[in-house]
Amino acid sequence: MLLEVERLEAGYGALPVLRDVTLAVGEGEIVAVLGANGAGKTTLNRTLSGLLRPRAGEIRFDGTSISRAEPDAIVTAGLIHVPEGRRVFARHTVEENLLLGAYRRGREHRHVGLARVYAIFPRLAERRRQIAGSLSGGEQQMLAIGRGMMAEPRLMILDEPSLGLSPRLVDEMFDLVGSLAGSGTAILIVEQNVVRTLDLASRAYVLENGAIAMQGEAAALARDPVLRRTYLGV
Amino acid sequence: MSTALLLPALIGGLANGAVYALVALGLTLVYGVLHIINFAHGSLLMLALYAAWILWAAMGVSPYVALPVLVPLFFVLGYGLQRWVIGPAGHGRETNVLLVTLGLSIVIDNLALAVFGPSTRTTSIPLATRTIDLGVMYLPLPKLIAFAAALVLSGLLWLLLTRTDLGRAIRAVARESDAARLVGIRVTHIHAATFGIGTASVAAAACLLLPSFYVSPDAGYAFVLVAFTTVVMGGMGSFPGALLAGLVIGVIESLSGLWFGPSLAPVGIYAVFALVLLFRPTGLFGARA
Numbered sequence: 182m183l184l185e186v187e188r189l190e191a192g193y194g195a196l197p198v199l200r201d202v203t204l205a206v207g208e209g210e211i212v213a214v215l216g217a218n219g220a221g222k223t224t225l226n227r228t229l230s231g232l233l234r235p236r237a238g239e240i241r242f243d244g245t246s247i248s249r250a251e252p253d254a255i256v257t258a259g260l261i262h263v264p265e266g267r268r269v270f271a272r273h274t275v276e277e278n279l280l281l282g283a284y285r286r287g288r289e290h291r292h293v294g295l296a297r298v299y300a301i302f303p304r305l306a307e308r309r310r311q312i313a314g315s316l317s318g319g320e321q322q323m324l325a326i327g328r329g330m331m332a333e334p335r336l337m338i339l340d341e342p343s344l345g346l347s348p349r350l351v352d353e354m355f356d357l358v359g360s361l362a363g364s365g366t367a368i369l370i371v372e373q374n375v376v377r378t379l380d381l382a383s384r385a386y387v388l389e390n391g392a393i394a395m396q397g398e399a400a401a402l403a404r405d406p407v408l409r410r411t412y413l414g415v
Numbered sequence: 416m417s418t419a420l421l422l423p424a425l426i427g428g429l430a431n432g433a434v435y436a437l438v439a440l441g442l443t444l445v446y447g448v449l450h451i452i453n454f455a456h457g458s459l460l461m462l463a464l465y466a467a468w469i470l471w472a473a474m475g476v477s478p479y480v481a482l483p484v485l486v487p488l489f490f491v492l493g494y495g496l497q498r499w500v501i502g503p504a505g506h507g508r509e510t511n512v513l514l515v516t517l518g519l520s521i522v523i524d525n526l527a528l529a530v531f532g533p534s535t536r537t538t539s540i541p542l543a544t545r546t547i548d549l550g551v552m553y554l555p556l557p558k559l560i561a562f563a564a565a566l567v568l569s570g571l572l573w574l575l576l577t578r579t580d581l582g583r584a585i586r587a588v589a590r591e592s593d594a595a596r597l598v599g600i601r602v603t604h605i606h607a608a609t610f611g612i613g614t615a616s617v618a619a620a621a622c623l624l625l626p627s628f629y630v631s632p633d634a635g636y637a638f639v640l641v642a643f644t645t646v647v648m649g650g651m652g653s654f655p656g657a658l659l660a661g662l663v664i665g666v667i668e669s670l671s672g673l674w675f676g677p678s679l680a681p682v683g684i685y686a687v688f689a690l691v692l693l694f695r696p697t698g699l700f701g702a703r704a
């Protein structure tokens with residue numbers, strides 16, 4: 182397994198959020214994390230990318246422990262977290278955002294990376310000199326993903342990438358995630374769009390109050406009556 | 416008022432203002448990126464004035480020649496201070512950091528007092544007494560050098576911030592520090608580098624000031640008060656704001672000195688300062704609240 186998380190505990194100050202979380206993502210696999218608002222999905226992502234220190238448990242990436250690693254070392258190892266709410270550098274140009282995505286990579290990777298991202302997102306190429314803050318929400322999401330791609334990660338964590346996108350852009354976004362995985366990048370995706378996500382992912386975990394409540398093949402979970410009632414209201 | 420008096424005052428004011436701007440740029444950069452007010456800024460300026468003075472007194476090195484040596488040296492000093500003193504002592508809390516920089520300034524000031532005593536020291540380099548004939552006035556050469564060098568250095572700093580990887584990373588940390596960490600930027604390193612650049616800019620200002628100024632343990636205060644005013648007037652954290660406000664303050668100081676007498680020159684500064692804040696509470700280039 183590319184990412185292995187064992188008995189992870191994390192939280193903020195005195196507040197525990199994640200309890201005994203164990204999960205794994207294989208090479209090139211798409212894995213979904215579902216859960217209600219406040220379940221701890223973002224907290225999980227922040228812990229995996231090193232923004233939050235785990236209190237207990239173990240995170241291994243490609244066999245090496247990253248539980249105590251700084252975010253820059255985790256980026257270098259090939260794990261990229263595209264955060265909730267896009268978090269583009271609003272006063273930087275589109276191209277500068279992308280270049281910052283390749284911050285830990287050598288200069289020789291930049292041109293290839295830019296060409297690759299611009300080929301996938303022609304809109305970003307058109308707007309390369311524009312300030313990122315002036316882009317639409319959908320374009321900013323594309324930029325956030327493009328910035329993540331610039332690091333050429335082995336695992337990309339996406340935190341609610343479809344949030345606030347128009348239906349057409351949601352389609353584009355899910356297609357993109359599929360093709361990223363097709364080209365060998367493993368994906369850990371957090372989504373509220375349960376149907377689409379289970380359709381895309383091979384496996385999924387359901388977080389409830391910071392603990393894994395359900396897990397399994399995505400197709401099986403999509404048919405699970407409990408999950409359907411809780412997250413789809415059917 | 417005749418232009419014969421006005422023009423020289425204007426030009427002299429611009430020359431002072433460029434140095435004020437350089438001192439303020441370091442302060443506003445540190446504020447914009449680390450979100451702290453660096454109370455040690457004036458003390459670091461004083462330290463740089465002594466460093467330049469020592470090089471002159473001990474080895475006869477002109478402050479202009481010392482500049483390219485002291486700028487990198489003070490970058491390293493500032494980097495180290497932030498990385499290993501201010502940062503760790505502040506534990507990430509902004510109020511703590513404020514107190515740490517205040518404490519640091521007290522330590523530096525008293526060290527200077529203990530080592531050099533309270534007396535005022537000056538340099539006498541031949542260049543400093545030369546003047547340039549501008550037609551309307553004779554401008555002391557050190558003023559002209561300070562003006563030109565301060566503008567060039569500000570321009571270089573702007574290029575550093577806008578055109579280099581380090582500059583991009585500094586601006587990223589200033590506004591989106593979590594996202595910056597997620598692309599692999601080491602925030603502690605960027606904070607230290609920013610503090611280093613701020614310290615290097617006071618070192619540059621010190622080298623430009625010393626030939627026509629003096630140094631004593633309290634020499635920093637004269638400038639730091641003006642620098643704080645400049646930063647607030649320009650808009651906290653704004654680079655173009657600090658540059659413009661520095662020049663404006665230099666000119667106003669000079670003009671009000673002309674009209675009300677040198678001892679009342681600061682009155683003009685604070686009158687304009689109050690006016691600016693009345694109409695633009697966040698400063699000339701500040702974000703709207």
Ligand SMILES: Nc1ncnc2c1ncn2[C@@H]1O[C@H](COP(=O)(O)OP(=O)(O)OP(=O)(O)O)[C@@H](O)[C@H]1O
Binds near residue numbers: 198
């Ligand atoms: N910075 C913080 N400080 C303190 N508590 C926090 C912080 N961020 C989140 N929490 C709390 O941690 C819990 C989990 O939050 P988290 O953001 O991980 O949930 P989430 O599953 O991502 O929710 P959402 O679907 O709304 O994004 C919540 O109770 C939240 O209030």
Ligand SMILES: [Mg+2]
Binds near residue numbers: 222224
């Ligand atoms: Mg969340």
